[in-house]
Amino acid sequence: MALPLTPIWFIALPLLLAFLAPLWARLRLLLPLLFGAQVVLLALAAALVPAVRQAPLLETIVIAPPLGIHLHLDAVALLLVTLFHGAAALLALFVWLDEGVAHLRGPRPFVLLLLLVAGCDGMVLTGDLFNLYVFLEIAGVTAYALSALHRDRAGLEAGLKYVVIGSVAAVFFLFAVVLIYLQTGQLNIAAVAADFAAIPAPMQVLIGLSLLVGLGIKAELFPFNFWVPDIYQGSDPAVASLFSGVLVKAFLFVLFHLAFLLLADPRVAQVWLMGLGAATLLVAETVALRQPDLRRMLAYSSLGQIGLIALALGFTSEATTAGALFHMVNHTLAKLLLFLVAGLLIRRAASARLEALTGLGRQMPLAAGLFVLASLSVLGLPPLAGFASKLWILTGFAEAQVFWPIALILFGALLEAGYYFRWVKALYATGDAPVARGPAPAPARSAYLPLLLIAALLLLLGAAPFLLEADLVGAAQALLDRAATIEGVLGAQP
Amino acid sequence: MLDLLDSPGMVHTIYVLGSMALFSIGLYGLLARRHLIKIFIAIAIMELSVYLLFIALATSPGETAPILADGLTRFAGMADPVPQALTLTAIVIGMAVLAFGVTLAIHYHRLTGIRDIDAMTELKD
């Protein structure tokens, strides 16, 4: 009885560990297991790389597609799953080593953190529309609970706003799934994609708009993202780093995956998605300029980067798509680092206001240095990873002779430089303003280990982007090649 | 004359009008009401309208429940089991999320005395 290496472990292992949480709590194994599970799944993802390079893996559950549910592990899904578990492993290590985040160390946060990542995995892996809804709700409920984890006024308000808006998004998504089933009689995404063109046009528009509202809210695109900064501000910074680094990436992938698969001609959605991306980028970066709260500033910066990724993904050329996937990786790493460092700074100053953080860089030189490094990566300065991915996206647009996104992205980078410089300047200012000191002691030295790891990754990917190039191009091709995906699931179609 | 009501087209029309009316009522409640519990009720109404639409339109008049009992021996002439299974799943998920949302609202009210979504101004620009 051998345990085969299949994608099912990405779901089954976290579920098993989460259900048995009281046992681990009794054995005092929670934090090692939280970290260990992510490392094991990261290793599993690495072990599956050679097989996925040959052909996408299809893991049937009970009955073969299109009748049943299956997990579809292709190059782009593998890239994202690896990214999620890498980010989650780094976060778990931080939670383990840093004594300060006490409310993240109990059995309930253990369950929530584990299943948040499992829900994101499921959304990326599943090949079935209704199963996608189930995983969307798993990720959703964990996110609602995590944002209210502090149980103070701000945390509860964030959680409540998130539940309301997230439930509305889920209703619209479910409505779209129901309409699709009532039209085509199919639930498998590939089978729906094959039949989607046969649906009458007005119905296609209704389905498309419901999907766009549902997933647009979840993926934090422009007209639907008014609530995001509230959530990021009210949650713990470590939790916000997961929202920005993992959860949004999964929803963005789902939105674009469905758009590319369902529409035979992606240009229909191109205008909408690029427009939403551009609006998200512009609005978020402008509003970020005058934020007095560090967490809100980071939230708006995150939204700006999401807009940039959506803009590049929506263009559907291979170069911009590969660049956008690379930017997803870099943004996840940079925002993880920024939010975790912000957590340390905020704890020390007992406030997230600009005035309270003034001069803190002198007392916490390492934290402030990491903050500067991550900011530079977000801006896209040469030795860092953000530069490599932004350059890739810009080259992609230039090759296609489309220049307005280039101007927009460069303008966005200028705005980013403006507000990140404002915060860095404040951190290193001479302390003429009185600095409020909280009772919290300096974080343990070992807590910096995962942060330094992230910084090293940012430098490595910036210096040697060719390490990932082949995989990113493969992932972009897998995301864009609609015919191959449908054929891979349903067999050759006439 | 009442045979008209048994035709699939007529039955489905009634269900479409009913469930979409419920959806609009839920949407109106969501946008117009400010009380937290009423907002959750509005969301629940929207969810229910989607379930109703799904179950009703996937079944035609004359089909029996897909269960072999009461002398039936073959799975033929029966309603589509998948919408029923999916609706069962969706109802449980909806109930779980609703219970959690209401819990948050009750706890928030105990902590702050606020039950109005417009009064939630701790997190603002």
Add this chain to the structure above:
Amino acid sequence: MNGAPLRKRIRVRPLLLSLLCGWLFALQAAILLGQGRDDLSGTVGDALLAQAPEMASANAVTTVVVSYRGFDTLGEVTVLFLAATGIALFFGAHPGGRAAQPRARRRPPNEMMVTGIRLLFPVLVLFGVYIVVHGHLSPGGGFQGGVVIATAFFLRMLADPDFLLDHGWVRLLESLSGSGFVLFGLAGLTLVATGTFLGNFLPHPVAAMGQLLSAGVIPLIYILVGIKVGAEVGAIFQDMVEQAPEPDPKQET
């Protein structure tokens, strides 16, 4: 009537909102009525219905819920588990396992009600167990039966202030049934050579269809789902019934 000018009696916002919702209603209904299909055929459901006898469960909905789409059901149980976890985060006993104190009551319970519910309780539990165990034969199953059982306990909690569930036991049941579900899935993957996750790895002869012992793993999984749902919903009820201690914003667990 009250002399106020008309523009003050008719508020603009609800009017606009109802116009918007009415317009959306007309739009959706028009699209659904114009483009909807009355003759939905060749669906996944029909194909699954034709295949349903292979699982030897007389209830095709159960076959779909537990077997063909068992992965959804696992996810759904997980959402319920997560919601119960989240609710326990706010209302429940603290993770240290501190025994719950009897609830403060304003009035002693009515003797008639307590006795009546004590009499009703075993009947309700038996009825729930019946619904769970016959999930693959008749309408019902783990979810419905689990909720009936939880309701039985809820009635007793409401009527009888001394009646309390032991949080430790509830958590144990939750853990065992949830992990049992996943382990059944993994057993389906590994015990049979051509198996898949959640595959039906026990013998399920079609000849036995309609008997209590039939359909392989389907009734077993549904029993686990029943226990899980009963425990989760019961825990949610109990968390809500118990007087929560005054919340302390600084308290972190």
